[in-house]
Amino acid sequence: MTGQRGLVDTTSTGRRNPGALRRIPQFPLEWDRHVQSLSDFRKDASFCMTSSRIWLRFGAFLAVSFVIVACSSGGDTGSSGEDNAGESTIAVTDGVAEITADDIAFNASTITSPADQPFTVSFINAENQPHNFAVYTEEGGEEIAVGDVINEGETNEVEIEGLPAGEYFFVCDVHSGEMKGTLIVEG
Ligand SMILES: [Cu+2]
Numbered sequence: 001m002t003g004q005r006g007l008v009d010t011t012s013t014g015r016r017n018p019g020a021l022r023r024i025p026q027f028p029l030e031w032d033r034h035v036q037s038l039s040d041f042r043k044d045a046s047f048c049m050t051s052s053r054i055w056l057r058f059g060a061f062l063a064v065s066f067v068i069v070a071c072s073s074g075g076d077t078g079s080s081g082e083d084n085a086g087e088s089t090i091a092v093t094d095g096v097a098e099i100t101a102d103d104i105a106f107n108a109s110t111i112t113s114p115a116d117q118p119f120t121v122s123f124i125n126a127e128n129q130p131h132n133f134a135v136y137t138e139e140g141g142e143e144i145a146v147g148d149v150i151n152e153g154e155t156n157e158v159e160i161e162g163l164p165a166g167e168y169f170f171v172c173d174v175h176s177g178e179m180k181g182t183l184i185v186e187g
Pocket residue numbers: 101104130131132172173174175179
């Protein structure tokens with residue numbers, strides 16, 4: 001009853017007031033415009049989706065390329081790693097081992113020497129950082145030989161007494177976190 005009366009009232013008001021009628025059809029027009037802008041937005045969104053898919057594919061392509069490059073260079077590292085592994089162990093020869101410091105690293109992670117024979121480490125600093133070469137019974141252990149801290153281009157001869165067979169610790173005291181290795185004295 002109330003609804004019917006309301007409808008009749010609106011119609012009659014609409015007829016009597018054309019301005020109100022004119023205002024009513026504007027709504028669908030604005031709505032159309034709104035829908036139009038929505039569909040534009042969807043087009044934009046789908047374009048974004050398409051371009052993001054392209055980027056995804058491009059990213060996947062990059063990732064695959066990276067893996068291929070990493071694998072091939074990994075192979076290179078593997079082969080040169082063998083070379084490095086050869087270099088990373090330095091044997092005391094004729095009572096001397098030549099050790100170089102460069103790039104905050106020794107060129108050897110392992111030094112081997114015969115037991116009970118004194119030897120000299122000829123320690124070369126090849127970079128603009130202070131370094132030294134020191135041997136301890138173990139990390140944080142007792143001193144066996146502690147070389148001077150030297151600068152770029154300098155060499156320090158570190159004399160090491162004949163040691164019983166076993167494993168010892170060598171280190172640069174300036175960079176004890178990065179520059180360290182094992183002296184293996186073979187009996
Ligand atoms: Cu150092």
